[in-house]
Amino acid sequence: MNAVDQIRVRDIRGSALCRLLAHSLDRSRLWCLQNPNYCLTPPQAERFHALKNRLDGGEPISKILGQRSFWKDDFITTADVLDPRPDSETLITAVLNHYPDQNAPYRLLDLGTGSGCLLLSLMGEYQKACGVGVDYSAAALKVAQRNGEGLRRFPLWVQGSWGESLKGPFDIIISNPPYIPTEACQTLEVAVRVFDPMMALDGGADGLQAYQALMPHIKRLLAPTGMAFLEIGDTQAEAVSSIAQKNGLKIHGIEKDLENRDRCVIVSL
Ligand SMILES: C[S@@+](CC[C@H](N)C(=O)[O-])C[C@H]1O[C@@H](n2cnc3c(N)ncnc32)[C@H](O)[C@@H]1O
Structure with a gap:
């Protein structure tokens, strides 16, 4: 043609x-x-x-159409945010399994919110919850805000590095930080390497830099009975658990994704 x-x-x-x-x-x-x-x-x-x-030219259809489904909703996606991924739904399932009372007024925090897909999906499940979504990227936060407005869910959007400007406590903390080692970023498929923002992917030389940076914030911001749910690369469970323990946190469990790969480390005080 x-x-x-x-x-x-x-x-x-x-x-x-x-x-x-x-x-x-x-x-x-x-x-x-x-x-x-x-x-x-x-x-x-x-x-x-x-x-x-x-x-x-390799652009993913979600970025061309500007929309991607995640959990129960459609989210706006642009060059400024990571495309929501099915793997990340593991975090939503894990939170729901550990916090089954969907009428509770939980305080939710999402570190590195991107499109807002994780936080906004949880706010859809916990209608009485309040939420804070943090991102370093002002452009990403604008997309998150548009998504929140479209879904009529209104968390507080905060620009900053991880939890640095926040006061706790939070009952549930979620985070899908950048976790791909810098060198591996160059070998990712075009759809990811070119069309997702590098700030959402690059986890530093060993892929663990973001966990090192955000773990002390989790320790400080978590409520005594709270839990944090951290997305990980499938080979990082041990290393991320060790960073959590060195920051005085306990490992509550490791959750697997639908393909049976380690995908989420759950930590508590
Ligand atoms: C892997 S993406 C996750 C986006 C979204 N939560 C999701 O699951 O689709 C990581 C996000 O962390 C943000 N980020 C990177 N460094 C950050 C920092 N120092 N403080 C806050 N957010 C940061 C990126 O801009 C990006 O939006």
Whole structure:
């Protein structure tokens, strides 16, 4: 297919291209299925080709469409935030398993909130909770704020480094910090390396720099009966547990993701 061909809806095959087509037409995918003979106008065809070129260049479809599903909601995603990942839903499940009373007015803290997907998902589950979401990136916080407004959940958004400007206590702390070793960042697939912000990925030479920095804040900000849920790379459980223990925290457990890889370290006072 090239730019001068006349495009009919029925010519477009494959899930990703069909999503781009629906987006170019400003129609639902169901409408496209119901109108296979519709012929795109030249501006619509141009728009479709522009989006397809981005897909061919390795940009993830979520970033092209500006939206990604996480847990029970759709989140805005842009170049300023990490795309919400299914692996991170392990943290939501772990919190719900440890804190089953969904009517409790928990104080929630999300360190490195990005799109706000973790905090906003928890606030959807705990309707009486209040939340604070911290990020170093002001641009990321703007995306988080838009997501909160869209979902009508209103945590406090704070720009800063981890917990440095905060006072506790918090009942539940969550964090998915950058944890990929610097060298490994260069070998990530294009969709991640180019289209997710490096500040969300790069965990320093050993991938553990963020855990070293944020663990003292967790120790200081956690309520006596509280727990912190930290996302980890699948080989980091031992190293992150050791950093937590050196900061006077106890290891409450390690949770695995759906592919049975270590994904979350749970710590308490
Ligand atoms: C792996 S992303 C996680 C984003 C989101 N919580 C999620 O799970 O999709 C890490 C986030 O930590 C933020 N970050 C990096 N360094 C930080 C720092 N020193 N203080 C606060 N946030 C930081 C990044 O900007 C990024 O949004």
